[in-house]
Amino acid sequence: MDTRRRILDEALTLFSEKGYANVFVNDIAEKVGIKAPSLYKHYKNKQAIFDAIIDEMNHRFEQQAHDLSINGTDPTADAEVYKNMDEDHLVKLGTDLFIYYLHDSYTRRVRKMLTLEQFKDKDLAKMYSKQYFDMPLTYQGMLLGLLVSQGFLMADDVPVMTLHFYAPIYMLLTVCDRQPEREQEALGIMEKHIRQFDKLYGRNF
Amino acid sequence: MDTRRRILDEALTLFSEKGYANVFVNDIAEKVGIKAPSLYKHYKNKQAIFDAIIDEMNHRFEQQAHDLSINGTDPTADAEVYKNMDEDHLVKLGTDLFIYYLHDSYTRRVRKMLTLEQFKDKDLAKMYSKQYFDMPLTYQGMLLGLLVSQGFLMADDVPVMTLHFYAPIYMLLTVCDRQPEREQEALGIMEKHIRQFDKLYGRNF
DNA sequence: GTCTATAAGAAGATAGAC
DNA sequence: GTCTATCTTCTTATAGAC
Numbered sequence: 375m376d377t378r379r380r381i382l383d384e385a386l387t388l389f390s391e392k393g394y395a396n397v398f399v400n401d402i403a404e405k406v407g408i409k410a411p412s413l414y415k416h417y418k419n420k421q422a423i424f425d426a427i428i429d430e431m432n433h434r435f436e437q438q439a440h441d442l443s444i445n446g447t448d449p450t451a452d453a454e455v456y457k458n459m460d461e462d463h464l465v466k467l468g469t470d471l472f473i474y475y476l477h478d479s480y481t482r483r484v485r486k487m488l489t490l491e492q493f494k495d496k497d498l499a500k501m502y503s504k505q506y507f508d509m510p511l512t513y514q515g516m517l518l519g520l521l522v523s524q525g526f527l528m529a530d531d532v533p534v535m536t537l538h539f540y541a542p543i544y545m546l547l548t549v550c551d552r553q554p555e556r557e558q559e560a561l562g563i564m565e566k567h568i569r570q571f572d573k574l575y576g577r578n579f
Numbered sequence: 580m581d582t583r584r585r586i587l588d589e590a591l592t593l594f595s596e597k598g599y600a601n602v603f604v605n606d607i608a609e610k611v612g613i614k615a616p617s618l619y620k621h622y623k624n625k626q627a628i629f630d631a632i633i634d635e636m637n638h639r640f641e642q643q644a645h646d647l648s649i650n651g652t653d654p655t656a657d658a659e660v661y662k663n664m665d666e667d668h669l670v671k672l673g674t675d676l677f678i679y680y681l682h683d684s685y686t687r688r689v690r691k692m693l694t695l696e697q698f699k700d701k702d703l704a705k706m707y708s709k710q711y712f713d714m715p716l717t718y719q720g721m722l723l724g725l726l727v728s729q730g731f732l733m734a735d736d737v738p739v740m741t742l743h744f745y746a747p748i749y750m751l752l753t754v755c756d757r758q759p760e761r762e763q764e765a766l767g768i769m770e771k772h773i774r775q776f777d778k779l780y781g782r783n784f
Numbered sequence: 785g786t787c788t789a790t791a792a793g794a795a796g797a798t799a800g801a802c
Numbered sequence: 803g804t805c806t807a808t809c810t811t812c813t814t815a816t817a818g819a820c
Contacts, residue, residue, distance in 0.1 A: 410796085411806085419796075545750065563739070563742065570739045617787070
């Protein structure tokens, strides 16, 4: 990997662990394996490194939103997935998603960094809410809406149903981000949450 | 208010907005209305101010847990509250709680500060999880358990039911902390969430 | 307890050789 | 592009007068 890229990568790791202000240019250089002044041949200053990370993040988010909206509105693509959507399948879907978001290196570091920088300015605040509140509710709302339209679930308010599905998962994710040792506990709660969710929206409403 | 107290108060405000590392001793002194060196007559150094805030926080948390466990296990105290616990009362209970936690100055600043410092060390991580995950689930679990035992709600897994009640509220709280302009939107979602919660656990299970 | 003056050190950034 | 040497600025903290 070229130096420019490795700087972004190591900086993201450090920013996500300690926050922008607690990471020194020297720390980043050390991780990359160069001296601090060399770093300025690649980026104008420390802020420019942060900005580059945010830019890439935004680019990936947009790409992701684009991909999801294509698949999400394509009935044939999703119909395949939900042919046999019983409770166990829903548990597996949720658990897999949870584990992916928790362990995927890039996703996890971005989430933790935004957590630490979310109050810095309105753009970062908006970015956090969009990625971890609005987008998941929109996208998962489409999925759950499909399950409703196919008769696997019943609800008269899909957005609220989506909140009931997603909010506990989001909360457990934040717990594991700060206390990774609670992952097993969180997974146990996750499974019980989804089974209960399926019972609530699957048969009784 | 004496200077020692005002230092803690202004420091908490600044730490909650900008994070510990981005607040300079001079900023705190300025808010208090003294010069930075005078501050060292009251606290050994900047870290000692932070530690004092954390100590008071812990003290209040313990007090709170103590009070709640007394009221929570006292059937007569709670029975009164839940004589007429219909859907509208539940909405009001949830909304009032939400607005209190969102707007109460001390509570809000502590929550935001811990959000920014939660990855700093294991103690702070534990403190955050305890206050915003474990404690609410325990306490609200006791309340909802009471409603179950009194026939207002039905559930075979009260902890998961409590998660379904609390996680959306927590999530909306974090949205409003970073985007205060979304409070009305959040309150609207809150109400729909609680009404749906009541329908799900009140009649169909 | 508050101030002014100042020390001590850290951190970001630049200059210029290689 | 990387290095060493260095500058500049910012920040914490102390000294000592009032």
